[in-house]
Amino acid sequence: MSVTNPLTVLPLRAARWSATHPWRAISAWLAFVVLAVALASVVPSVETDDADYRLGDSGRADELVTDAGLERPDSENVLVTSADGPVDRAAAQAAAAELVAGMTGLPGVDEVSEPQWNPDESALLVAVQLARDGDEDVDVAPLTAVTREVQQAHPDLQVRQSGDVSLDEAINDRVAEDLASAEGISVPITLVLMLIAFGALLAAGIPVLLAFTSVAATIGIMAPISHLVPSEGTVTSMIVLIGMAVGVDYSLFYLKREREERAAGRTTLEAVEIAAQTSGHSILVSGGAVIASMTGLFVMGGATFNSLAVGSIIVVAVAVLGSITVLPALLVKLGRWVDRPRVPLLWRLNRRVGRGGMSSRLLGPVVRHPRVALALSSVVVIALAAPALGLRTNAANLETLPGDIPEVATMRALTSAFPAEGAAATVVVRADADQQEQVGSALADLEERAIATGHFAASDEEPVTSQDGRTTVLRIGMPYDEADERVNEALRDLRTDLLPAAFDGADGLDGAETVVGGGAAANLDYLDRQSDRLPLVIGFVLLLTFLMMLATFRSLPIALLSTVLNLASVGVSFGFLVLVFQHGWGADLLGFDNPGFVIDWLPLFVLVVLLGLSMDYHVFVVSRIREHLDAGLPARLAVQRGIADTAGVVTSAAAVMVSVFAIFATLSMLEMKMMGVGLAAAILLDATLVRLVMLPAALVLMGERAWWPRRPVAPRDEQVEDPARELATSR
Structure with missing residues (x-):
């Protein structure tokens, strides 16, 4: 079998060079990480400011x-x-x-x-x-x-x-405490999961070490990049979240395949090359899928999404780089010592999971009765995703902050005792200095009209004019909390009807600029922008990932199936967000007061992250099925063997992701809880019901048609029983 696919050639060549120059590869990686970390102390980071968040x-x-x-x-x-x-x-x-x-x-x-x-x-x-x-x-x-x-x-x-x-x-201190707690918990939990997956200390430590160094390097690189794209306050937590998940998973895929080939009798060098050609290819494709998904955040725009997109893209790229360069070097230097020292009980458990023993009982009925399996699993997914139809978003406010922060509790008590401090609109007028009298009259007329609607309240505040006499500001209060749906209705009425009625007919105010601002108006502008651009983002991300799957597997049905399954996972994630944070399911267990809505920026972020991360093991599983098809196995048998071969790796990879995200669900900041719940629930269901039931059932039902227009069947005289051996002899 000739190797001509660039996505296969690149990791194979990188592995061969690293395997023959291990100390150079290891030294180069360490130098890269040290240099990147040093950048953070030499180059000051540029943080976002209020001007970066201006919109509409x-x-x-x-x-x-x-x-x-x-x-x-x-x-x-x-x-x-x-x-x-x-x-x-x-x-x-x-x-x-x-x-x-x-x-x-x-x-x-x-x-x-x-x-x-x-x-x-x-x-x-x-x-x-x-x-x-x-x-x-x-x-x-x-x-x-x-x-x-x-x-x-x-x-x-x-x-x-x-x-x-x-x-x-106080909020910044709490966020720092939460992130420190998450980082302190995630590393030992990930290490324990790797011990269960490998049963040996060195093998368990390598993925965690590579993920940790990838995260550290990315945080350092973000310092100079922040001068081009200012860094948002939450970007570091996103780098840790995504970097640990993908970094461990990529190393896990590679290391599992290398150990499997050594167990089949290959030499360490042969095993590393086969792992590079198979798992390395999957890592490049899945890493590209994550990066493609993250670029969708640029379509939405804004300081928060731009910063999160840059940080996420860089940490994924660094994790991919480490997996196809320094990891092969480490495996060659360690050889069979990578399986030492063994933890006896975990070693035996790992051997059983690695052979797919835990998935065989599930796969058998799915392959024998694919229609029933697909129908039942689809019903479950639809039931879990249905609540997403009632998704309601709103900006974070005082009520979404942890009540155990003294300053938050004080501010809540203050607003309760002095309810005049509710939502408000700020009307800003820019006109010539000699038009002050006309501006004052028009603003008085506007305030009278606004109060008459019942959506606005009378105030003792007078309009304030700048020293040059050109800018005048009037603040009009509303008798609603900022999270009240009537606030947006009032602001739209103010912008489209009341303000034009007061100023368009006023004499001598031709050319005056009038705009409505304030915190509530900024939230409305953000929601309007998100609703306008969200379809574009979804379409952009789905199209990119669809094209990547089409180019990788050269199969239109596989690309379409991948897209449908990813959308199913996203629907489940949104459904869980609605059930937990709008309807309050499990609020006492997770320790939060039900806000009745999902914080506005989270659905989009969860969508792009989930679409990217769910491709990790999807690409790994489908690539393994493709290997068996390349070796000439019938489609049904190729599906069964491919799923069984990868079940243990998928379980381990999903366990890492779910554990990292679940840690964020335990933090006190509600944004972190929402993100953790949405991602953990979707990944858990995606790795079990979607990839172990829906995917094989759909592939079995489609049979040979799944690989249209070109089924990858080897000529009869080239068919082999062992795809890995065929790979080893193809170099």
């Missing part, structure tokens, strides 16, 4: 407000309530007076307001306006020190502080 009318409004110097300064709030029972008014007022006296004049403080009672006089609020300090946050440590002192002096009261700076710092 809300983005334009934010730009105008910033250019005019009218952005609201950061503020901190101190809430004084009773520790138990009715509040002591005299004690609360005394505590508030101490807060005002202690915070007035502190560095970074512009103004401390007079204490304000809420309507039922159960809470007293002291608001602190912070000074503008460029792009840097004011240090609020002196303020929190005053708050602690007042709390100690008044033990019968609750004196709590939260605000723009302290809340952000």
Whole structure:
């Protein structure tokens, strides 16, 4: 069998060079990792800023407000309530007076307001306006020190502080703690799973080591790249999540095949070459599929998706590079020592799983009764995916943050005691300075019209005009929480009807620019952009992966089947997200308050990640079936042997992915929980029901037609019983 496919030639040549120059390959990889890690300490990373997230009318409004110097300064709030029972008014007022006296004049403080009672006089609020300090946050440590002192002096009261700076710092600290916890747990769990998969310490450690070094190298490389694509705060966690999953899986595929060939009597060099030609080919294809899926994030655009796409693409590329270069070198140097030291019980268990013993009982009925198996599995998948039809998305808000963060609990108590701080719209008008009077009249008319709809509330705030007289800002409140569906309805009405009605007919305002911004408007603009571009992203990703499968296997039915099965996995993932986070199934078990929606950016991210990662073992399984077909086996037998040969590897690979994603489901940040639940549930079902039941059942039913237009059958005189031996003699 001649080897002409570039995706087969490349890993084979890389393996041969690494196998004959092992120390050079190992040294080059170590130098690459060290250099990449060093970049992070030499080149400062560029983080995203507020301007990077501007989108649509809300983005334009934010730009105008910033250019005019009218952005609201950061503020901190101190809430004084009773520790138990009715509040002591005299004690609360005394505590508030101490807060005002202690915070007035502190560095970074512009103004401390007079204490304000809420309507039922159960809470007293002291608001602190912070000074503008460029792009840097004011240090609020002196303020929190005053708050602690007042709390100690008044033990019968609750004196709590939260605000723009302290809340952000608390959230960032919690995210860092969560990620450190996930990283600390994921490595030992992955190592244990590798021990179960291989039954030997060295074999178990190699995939984890390569995945870890791939992640470390990618984090270092992201530092200089962030100067081109600013790095979003969550990108490191995504690199760890995806890097550990694909890095371990790629090494697992390669190492499993190399051990299998050695067990069949090949030399180490022969085994490495066969693994390069088969598993190495699968690694390149599956890595390309992941990268193709991730490029779909660029279609959506925006700072978050661009940053996540770059980080994910790089870590996958680095993991592929390590798997086809340094891994063959390590295997050649270790030889049969890679199976040492053995863990006796796990070694025996591994030998049984490796022979497909656990899947044979399932495969038999599937192959004998493919129609029944496909029908039953399809019913299960459809039932699990059906809730996705009711998917509701919304931006993250205060209610989606962990309630055990003191600053979050304080802010929730503050908004409950002072409900005026709800959703709001910011109307920004850009006009000539001599048109101030007309702008003021039009804004007054707009506010009157808005209040009359019932969607907006009267406010004591007056319009604010910039020093040059060209930009005017009016903030109009709404009597709804930001997650309320009526907020978007009100904003659309404001933009399309109320604002034009107030300004288009106003005299002397020709050429004035009017836009609606604010946090709620930014959420609406994001949802509109996502709904507009999501079909393009889905179509783009599916088309790319379809073309890759078509080019790899040269079979139209296989490419179509791959696409359908991937969509089934995505549907199951979305179904689980709806059941858990909209309907609250398992909320107590996972430790979160049911928000009633899925955070807006997650469905798209889960979709592209899942479409990419599910291709890992799909390509591996179908490639093995293709090997048996190349050797001349009948289609039904090729399917049965291919699935049985790869069942143990697929189980191990899926176990790694599910365990890593499940760890994220245990973290306190709701975004991480949603991502972990969606991916873990879909991968678990994909690796079992989809790939071990639906895939073989569909292939058996299609028979020879599955490989149209060209069935890869060897001539009769070239058919062999052992595809691996045929590969070994084809060099």
